[in-house]
Every structure is written in C-alpha cells, then in structure tokens.
Amino acid sequence: MTFCAGALANAATLNLSPLPQQEAKTQATVQLAPAQIQNVLASQQVPAPQAAVEQHGTDAEDDATPEYATLSDAVAAQEDIAALEEDRELRCLATGVYFEARSEPLSGQLAVADVILNRSTSGRFPGSVCSVVTQKGQFSFVRGGKLPTPPANAHWRRALAVAQVARKNLWESPAGDALYFHARYVNGAQGRATVATVGNHIFYR
Known part of the structure; x- marks a missing residue:
C-alpha cells in the first residue's frame, strides 16, 4: 500500500467522531499510530552521497598542486x-x-x-x-x-x-x-x- 506523506502526518489528528459504516471501513485502512508513522517516514530517507563527498575532497587536494607561470x-x-x-x-x-x-x-x-x-x-x-x-x-x-x-x-x-x-x-x-x-x-x-x-x-x- 502506498501512503501519501501528508496524509500520514495528519493521521494522528483525524476526527474520531462516529462515521457511517462504509466510511469507517475506508478510514480504518489508512490510520496508523504515531510511532508507525515515524517508522515509515524514516524508511524513506536517502543516505548522504558519501562517495561524492570523498571524491570532492580528492579534487580539492589535486587543485592544491602548485603551478608556476614560468x-x-x-x-x-x-x-x-x-x-x-x-x-x-x-x-x-x-x-x-x-x-x-x-x-x-x-x-x-x-x-x-x-x-x-x-x-x-x-x-x-x-x-x-x-x-x-x-x-x-x-x-x-x-x-x-x-x-x-x-x-x-x-x-x-x-x-x-x-x-x-x-x-x-x-x-x-x-x-x-x-x-x-x-x-x-x-x-x-x-x-x-x-x-x-x-x-x-x-x-x-
């Protein structure tokens, strides 16, 4: 099942007043506990591009090589x-x-x-x-x-x-x-x- 991040963030504050039976069934399929919401959001985080950072550092060192006009x-x-x-x-x-x-x-x-x-x-x-x-x-x-x-x-x-x-x-x-x-x-x-x-x-x- 795919969740919209906006819907997940608002799930903990949904109106809990009685709903018609059909609507209640629909709501039950998307409600998650706050802890579950945090777990889902955390799983979507992308690790920092470490290799790119290291490569940039190498390039910077190469640029430090002295150059002479003559x-x-x-x-x-x-x-x-x-x-x-x-x-x-x-x-x-x-x-x-x-x-x-x-x-x-x-x-x-x-x-x-x-x-x-x-x-x-x-x-x-x-x-x-x-x-x-x-x-x-x-x-x-x-x-x-x-x-x-x-x-x-x-x-x-x-x-x-x-x-x-x-x-x-x-x-x-x-x-x-x-x-x-x-x-x-x-x-x-x-x-x-x-x-x-x-x-x-x-x-x-």
Whole structure:
C-alpha cells in the first residue's frame, strides 16, 4: 500500500467522531499510530552521497598542486637550498647539471637533469642518480668514479634548484624521454632519434 506523506502526518489528528459504516471501513485502512508513522517516514530517507563527498575532497587536494607561470618561477620557488645539499641523490643530480650545463638557459639545465633521471629509471643504466652520474665513461667531469665539489656560488645554488624542479616534475622538460645529449659541435647521435635541441645541446634517445 502506498501512503501519501501528508496524509500520514495528519493521521494522528483525524476526527474520531462516529462515521457511517462504509466510511469507517475506508478510514480504518489508512490510520496508523504515531510511532508507525515515524517508522515509515524514516524508511524513506536517502543516505548522504558519501562517495561524492570523498571524491570532492580528492579534487580539492589535486587543485592544491602548485603551478608556476614560468620555469624561472618554479626554480625561484625552491627554498632552503642548504638543506637540499644534504640529499645525496639530489646533490649528484645538481652536480651533473652544474658541470654539464651551468652556462645553458634554464630549459637546457632542466633537460640535462631529466636525461639523468630518465637513465635512472630506464632499466638500461644504473638505478640511482649517483650511479648514473658516476658510471664509467659517461660524464667527462667525473674522475675515477668520484664527483668534483662544485663551488658554493650562484650557479651551484641554481643547479640545486633546477635539480629539485626536475625531481619533483614541476615543469615539463623539452628533453622528454631522451637518454643522451651532446654539444652541438659533437657528432655523437649515431643514428638515434633526436628529441630536442636546447641551447648548445642536442638531446636524443
């Protein structure tokens, strides 16, 4: 039997004076006790859309991801550079950026950092950044498997910030999935596909 909510709400206050027999029968089929009315109304309540609320919360967190207008802004936003030096993997990455690309534009420095990161996750090179940078015969600034110590100057601080931007993937690199790079004046691609040319470097895979 289907009940109208309005009729149910008023059932407890119906006139109880004697009714003709036929009318009394009709009334008897719809009268409910107040407690029964509350039970029926409660059964019609719809649970709150919990999944939708949780999804909205996730979207809000995604919206909190910082965005930068330029690569320069992303680099400038990296703070506490001294603390970054304590991270060995980041220091190795920054050392590669410094010695290979400190005179390049920021996009060129970022591209070098991404080549190193790409190698560390490719499965074709060692699996850590420091191992990639110190791999024998790969980077000319490495001597005897050891990294030189960069001077504590503005170029080094910028290299640390660029390395952090690359590792956090805060800016899209023009190097894409490149695994190699060399100076423009070197013919070292050996038939590999060129990905980009940035500053004085050619990047390829």
